[in-house]
Amino acid sequence: METExxxxxxxxxxxxxxxxxxxxxxxxxxxTDSVKxxxxxxxxxxxxxxxxxxxxxxxxxxxxxxxxxxGIGAPNGNYYxxxxxxxxxLPWKGIVPMANMFKTKLGIPxxxxxxxxxxxxxxxxxxxxxxxxxxxxxxxxxxxxxxxVINGQLxxxxxxxxxxxxxxxxxxxxGRLCGCGRKGCLETYCSATGVARTAREILTKDSTPSLLxxxxxxxxxxxxxxxxxxxxDAIALKIFDFTGxxxxxxxxxxxxxxxxxxxxxFGGLTKSGKYxxxxxxxxxxxxxxxxxxxxxKMLVSELKDSDAAVLGASALGWEAK
Amino acid sequence: METExxxxxxxxxxxxxxxxxxxxxxxxxxxTDSVKxxxxxxxxxxxxxxxxxxxxxxxxxxxxxxxxxxGIGAPNGNYYxxxxxxxxxLPWKGIVPMANMFKTKLGIPxxxxxxxxxxxxxxxxxxxxxxxxxxxxxxxxxxxxxxxVINGQLxxxxxxxxxxxxxxxxxxxxGRLCGCGRKGCLETYCSATGVARTAREILTKDSTPSLLxxxxxxxxxxxxxxxxxxxxDAIALKIFDFTGxxxxxxxxxxxxxxxxxxxxxFGGLTKSGKYxxxxxxxxxxxxxxxxxxxxxKMLVSELKDSDAAVLGASALGWEAK
Numbered sequence: 065m066e067t068e069x070x071x072x073x074x075x076x077x078x079x080x081x082x083x084x085x086x087x088x089x090x091x092x093x094x095x096t097d098s099v100k101x102x103x104x105x106x107x108x109x110x111x112x113x114x115x116x117x118x119x120x121x122x123x124x125x126x127x128x129x130x131x132x133x134x135g136i137g138a139p140n141g142n143y144y145x146x147x148x149x150x151x152x153x154l155p156w157k158g159i160v161p162m163a164n165m166f167k168t169k170l171g172i173p174x175x176x177x178x179x180x181x182x183x184x185x186x187x188x189x190x191x192x193x194x195x196x197x198x199x200x201x202x203x204x205x206x207x208x209x210x211x212x213v214i215n216g217q218l219x220x221x222x223x224x225x226x227x228x229x230x231x232x233x234x235x236x237x238x239g240r241l242c243g244c245g246r247k248g249c250l251e252t253y254c255s256a257t258g259v260a261r262t263a264r265e266i267l268t269k270d271s272t273p274s275l276l277x278x279x280x281x282x283x284x285x286x287x288x289x290x291x292x293x294x295x296x297d298a299i300a301l302k303i304f305d306f307t308g309x310x311x312x313x314x315x316x317x318x319x320x321x322x323x324x325x326x327x328x329x330f331g332g333l334t335k336s337g338k339y340x341x342x343x344x345x346x347x348x349x350x351x352x353x354x355x356x357x358x359x360x361k362m363l364v365s366e367l368k369d370s371d372a373a374v375l376g377a378s379a380l381g382w383e384a385k
Numbered sequence: 386m387e388t389e390x391x392x393x394x395x396x397x398x399x400x401x402x403x404x405x406x407x408x409x410x411x412x413x414x415x416x417t418d419s420v421k422x423x424x425x426x427x428x429x430x431x432x433x434x435x436x437x438x439x440x441x442x443x444x445x446x447x448x449x450x451x452x453x454x455x456g457i458g459a460p461n462g463n464y465y466x467x468x469x470x471x472x473x474x475l476p477w478k479g480i481v482p483m484a485n486m487f488k489t490k491l492g493i494p495x496x497x498x499x500x501x502x503x504x505x506x507x508x509x510x511x512x513x514x515x516x517x518x519x520x521x522x523x524x525x526x527x528x529x530x531x532x533x534v535i536n537g538q539l540x541x542x543x544x545x546x547x548x549x550x551x552x553x554x555x556x557x558x559x560g561r562l563c564g565c566g567r568k569g570c571l572e573t574y575c576s577a578t579g580v581a582r583t584a585r586e587i588l589t590k591d592s593t594p595s596l597l598x599x600x601x602x603x604x605x606x607x608x609x610x611x612x613x614x615x616x617x618d619a620i621a622l623k624i625f626d627f628t629g630x631x632x633x634x635x636x637x638x639x640x641x642x643x644x645x646x647x648x649x650x651f652g653g654l655t656k657s658g659k660y661x662x663x664x665x666x667x668x669x670x671x672x673x674x675x676x677x678x679x680x681x682k683m684l685v686s687e688l689k690d691s692d693a694a695v696l697g698a699s700a701l702g703w704e705a706k
Binding site: 149150197198212214215217219220221222223224225226227228229231232233235236237244245246313316317318320321322323324325351353354355356359360 | 470471518519533535536538540541542543544545546547548549550552553554556557558565566567634637638639641642643644645646672674675676677680681
């Protein structure tokens with residue numbers, strides 16, 4: 065069977081770009097192409113545009129009969145229904161039956177899940193979690209996402225939306241307002257935007273000199289904080305300490321839930337290396353329940369950023385029905 | 386096979402009593418007996434004492450060849466190793482290889498897990514969770530325990546100790562000191578002892594008249610609070626509101642993890658009925674992420690207290706190897 069259909073398609077559907085790739089069983093990406101997501105406010109047009117870039121790629125590898133399945137990672141993607149539901153950063157409102165739409169158009173099995181779950185499948189199939197049965201992928205990007213694997217299976221819960229660890233409440237008094245409408249969510253502190261928010265707060269409260277004061281406070285990014293930290297900037301280090309402290313506290317609670325073999329970090333913020341990872345580890349060790357101490361590894365994704373999301377989504381294609 | 390071996394043994398190993406029962410495939414407890422756990426500080430003596438009460442029960446149902454397996458629910462029980470590890474309320478220190486000891490003695494398969502996991506298996510096999518694939522049992526007793534089921538399987542994690550939801554941190558500033566050595570654990574607020582602690586705190590801070598003031602503050606139990614609440618006592622109602630508020634906040638975070646179909650409550654505190662359940666539900670609805678709102682049922686265990694622990698442990702006996 066698999067020798068007859070040696071390839072899968074993966075698509076990383078993001079708010080800006082939708083990147084497609086054709087992938088073989090070893091995780092090699094044979095070819096990629098992309099469309100601008102926001103250019104297609106009409107969903108039918110979007111599906112057609114994606115098919116338009118896919119067809120030449122499919123022909124290149126020998127035709128649609130060589131493709132086992134198509135996996136999509138998308139914000140607010142629901143694995144059970146193959147739908148994208150009320151995704152705030154995508155142009156289509158309400159519930160979009162995307163898996164079925166591609167299935168009808170291409171005639172191959174299509175599966176869809178949210179982007180963090182796709183990253184977890186990618187790590188399990190091709191990355192740092194190979195051979196692991198219990199781990200949690202934490203994506204540190206514009207938001208904080210999570211893909212939880214327990215007993216070798218992704219956790220989808222009763223409705224397909226499990227694994228929203230960016231939205232556990234970390235500060236119940238005076239917590240920061242979150243996009244989900246509540247206050248104090250992990251995401252408001254530990255996403256790239258959370259780090260920028262922390263930067264503005266600390267620069268206001270603390271008068272220590274800092275390279276970050278040369279920047280427009282509204283435009284500070286986590287990359288700026290990293291660049292300053294590398295130069296030994298005290299405020300920058302304080303920003304990462306604060307971020308790592310809260311993330312470590314959260315991870316300690318997650319350990320009490322599923323006692324994972326590893327936490328695997330993925331996304332832009334991981335580029336800050338030890339400046340963010342050391343405070344995370346310190347805080348985790350300080351906060352985790354004694355029986356879990358020293359058990360969970362803290363790993364950074366081994367997959368290239370540009371590839372990981374496509375690879376993760378494609379891995380879903382092997383099991384699509 | 387199963388008609389040849391129609392029974393399992395279940396044992397609820399508690400700090401005070403160790404209750405054994407022989408159970409059939411429909412969940413009928415055919416006979417029970419117990420020993421006083423604390424009377425056997427020597428583990429060999431304990432194993433022998435349990436075997437001594439088991440042998441007549443086993444004979445009654447037709448001999449050891451009628452027994453498929455033996456399941457044990459015990460504090461700090463580790464499913465993977467069949468061990469009890471550093472249980473603070475049991476007379477044996479360190480790591481006790483209990484499953485193996487009984488296996489050697491009785492010559493049948495023995496499995497062991499912690500008491501809250503046994504309760505979850507009991508609910509799934511015979512109780513409120515029949516047919517559910519994703520649910521969380523919360524035990525509200527002297528402590529707060531949990532048994533988490535995801536995709537129809539109990540969550541044990543990488544080390545066998547997953548599901549310690551009584552030890553997520555609910556108050557990071559000025560949290561109550563917990564037996565685990567940390568501060569602010571859910572258990573310090575929402576266990577029976579947590580409720581008693583809350584009673585003492587509120588009685589000190591709030592001068593409203595209360596029936597609870599007639600009691601020795603050090604001896605107030607959650608039962609006393611319930612009795613007062615039934616009579617409309619304002620302080621008693623306030624105690625349950627506070628307890629339910631914190632538990633509801635915790636459950637909202639748990640939903641973000643595994644999006645369960647139901648939370649099932651078990652243990653002494655559930656006897657307070659609506660006085661505790663209504664505040665839990667209100668707080669949950671107020672705190673849960675919008676996408677999870679209205680999805681998880683809040684159920685109270687249908688199993689009789691006295692039977693549930695033995696039934697849950699026995700259910701493990703069917704799969705013991």
